[in-house]
Amino acid sequence: MTNATILLLSLLITILLLTLAFFVVRKISNKTKNFWTLKRLSVGITVYIGVGLFALLYLSLFANSSIQVLSKSELKKIEKNIESIQKYDQEYNSSFLTDNYKKKTWEFDFLGGTLPVTINNGNEDSSLNIRHLYNDSIPAGKALVSYYQFPAIIEGIDISDKIPLPNVYMSQNQLWIEALSRHEVNYHRIKASIGILDFNREEDFDDDYPSTIFYLSSNFIVIETPSGTEIEDSQGVIQYLR
Structure with missing residues (x-):
C-alpha cells in the first residue's frame, strides 16, 4: 500500500469517525447538556483531531520502510x-x-x-x-x-x-x-x-x-x-x- 493511499484512507477514517462522534453527541445531548458545553465539546474535538494528525504524521515520517537509502x-x-x-x-x-x-x-x-x-x-x-x-x-x-x-x-x-x-x-x-x-x-x-x-x-x-x-x-x-x-x-x- 502506497503512502498516498495510507494518507487518503486515514483522512477518510478521520472524517467518518468525526461524523459518528457528532451523531452520538447529538443523540445524547439531552442527557449530557450540563457536561458537554460548547467549550468542552470544542476542546474534545480539537484534541481528537490533533491526536489523529500526530499519529498520521508519525506513521508517514518514521514508520519502517522497505526503501533503504544507501550510505x-x-x-x-x-x-x-x-x-x-x-x-x-x-x-x-x-x-x-x-x-x-x-x-x-x-x-x-x-x-x-x-x-x-x-x-x-x-x-x-x-x-x-x-x-x-x-x-x-x-x-x-x-x-x-x-x-x-x-x-x-x-x-x-x-x-x-x-x-x-x-x-x-x-x-x-x-x-x-x-x-x-x-x-x-x-x-x-x-x-x-x-x-x-x-x-x-x-x-x-x-x-x-x-x-x-x-x-x-x-x-x-x-x-x-x-x-x-x-x-x-x-x-x-x-x-x-x-
Whole structure:
C-alpha cells in the first residue's frame, strides 16, 4: 500500500469517525447538556483531531520502510563494482555475469544452425544491452536467454528490483527481445523532515549523490548458444563475449 493511499484512507477514517462522534453527541445531548458545553465539546474535538494528525504524521515520517537509502561508502562500493563490470564488458570478458545478478532465464528451441534475433527497444528512452556467448553445454537447436540486472542507483536508492523484465519470446523460428514501450520506474520515498513529504517521486538526480548511476544502462541480456550456431543480427546491436 502506497503512502498516498495510507494518507487518503486515514483522512477518510478521520472524517467518518468525526461524523459518528457528532451523531452520538447529538443523540445524547439531552442527557449530557450540563457536561458537554460548547467549550468542552470544542476542546474534545480539537484534541481528537490533533491526536489523529500526530499519529498520521508519525506513521508517514518514521514508520519502517522497505526503501533503504544507501550510505556514501555503499555508493562508492557499488560505483567501483559497476566500473569493473563495464571494463570486463569492454574486454569481451563474461566473468561479470554472475548468478547473483541473474533475474530470469528463458529456454527456447529453434531449427537450423542460424538463430535470427530482432531487438525492439520500444523508444529512444529505452535501452537493452544484448550480448552473445557460446556455451558448449547447450545441445544443438537450443538457446538460453538470461536477463542480468545490476545495481541501479537514483538519489541513493537502489531501484534495480523495480525495473520490469523485457518481453522475450520465439516466433516463426526467430528470437524477439522487446523492451517495454515506456521503461520507467516510479518509487516512493519519504524524507524524515517535518513538513517534507515526497510521495510517488520519479527519476530526479540529487546533487548529494554525484555518483548516481542511470538505471537503463545497468542491465544485460545474454544469448547463449552452442558452438557452431550463428546469430543473425541484422541490426548490428549484439556484441560477443567469451
